[in-house]
Amino acid sequence: MTRRRQSAGPTRGLALGPRLFLLGLVAVTLMIIDHRQQHLATIRDTLSVVLFPVQALVNLPFATWHWGRDVTAARRALLEEVRELREARLDVSVQLQRLASLEAENARLRAMMGASRQAADRVLVAEILAVDLDPYRHRFTVNKGNRHEVHVGQALLDAHGVLGQIVRVQPFTAEAILISDADHALPVIVNRNGLRTIAMGTGDTDRLSLPFLPNSADIEEGDLLVSSGLGGAFPSGYPVARVSRVERRPGAAFAEISAEPAAALQRAREVLLVWSSRDPREDEDTTPADGDDTAIAEAAQQERP
């Protein structure tokens, strides 16, 4: 009770200065603990449960808008959409038939070579909550959490490619980082020739950079980059980005290469959470960023049983 009563003069509780000192000390201690070790998950969880109604309330008008649009859509528009979807599905299923035979062939070849088989990945559809987090970081919140077995380091995809990964899990929600965040990096290979490299986020949603390729590297504009699965966080073989610019500067050690993310980083509303077929505990390092982001370090920490 004394805490609530502020600065009503020296008669009530502590004076302003000591109070600031005490609370400031607590804040600084919290920050140090949060930065050094990651033992504050319970505090965060509690606070996030408190905040969930606020987030849900903010999300409500947007959810209502989407729902309302679906409900009031004209019959003709719906028919049109169904027709388009049918066509698209036909298209996809034709491709899938080829994929099935290719997969069988791949499995046969792998068996011949004695390599391990790749099992299919399990996925779950999650929705992005319409809430903004820090404008300087590319983070977002999805509406699936602990209760849906979401785990830290889990990959997120949309229909076109890799979107990001989960950095923090709360009971009802989970926080994810986009591949374009300046603190994010993920291992990729060039689909054309298997060249391995790392795609770093730039803080700009339509550009990734590939800073570690020498001038002589065999990479061209238009090359598709797919996730390599190295590092164990992302499942392998999903499209990440397409190379948009290659600049080879004589004299510089590395070429300057940027790529455009395949996933719709800004527009995605529904995302796929992917459980890799491999046990995530087998390999402990998620794809850590170059700079040390505590959230990702935390991801690596919490992975440990």
Place this chain on the structure above:
Amino acid sequence: MTAERSSLAVGTVSIVFALMLAIVPLPQPVTGMRPDWVLLALVFWCLAAPHRFGLAWAFGLGLLLDTLSGALLGQHALALLLVIYLTLKFRLRLRVFPLAQLMIAVLVLLVIYQFTLFWIDGVAARSVPIRERWLPVITGTLAWPLVYWIGQRALRESEQQPARL
């Protein structure tokens, strides 16, 4: 006493509203210009009802902001504590300021707030762009008259008597 209690209720509601404004999605080009609504609301209520709102609120709301933004736990709390401490310290002087002068004071508070956040980011080695940091300071200062006006009206409604801040 009832007036004080109702100012607590109205203030709490407005601060929850400010929390919501802090996470409402904005279009990409303007998302960096979002004023620090929670800070503005809390500064207002610390001036209007200093017996009800103070450092404990700053600390708690700071922790909530940290959780919302995924920042270090305590980062916003510390910055808010500093700002609210200054507000309370100079409360009597700020209360008699005309609006224009009050805006300058708010500008100073916002600069301190953003600088603290920026400094902690730097110490924790988080890569954060520097350029956009001053935008919330400007928009926050410009948003102050709005906060002030709405707050005054809310105060008047709640207390049924003309309150001068």
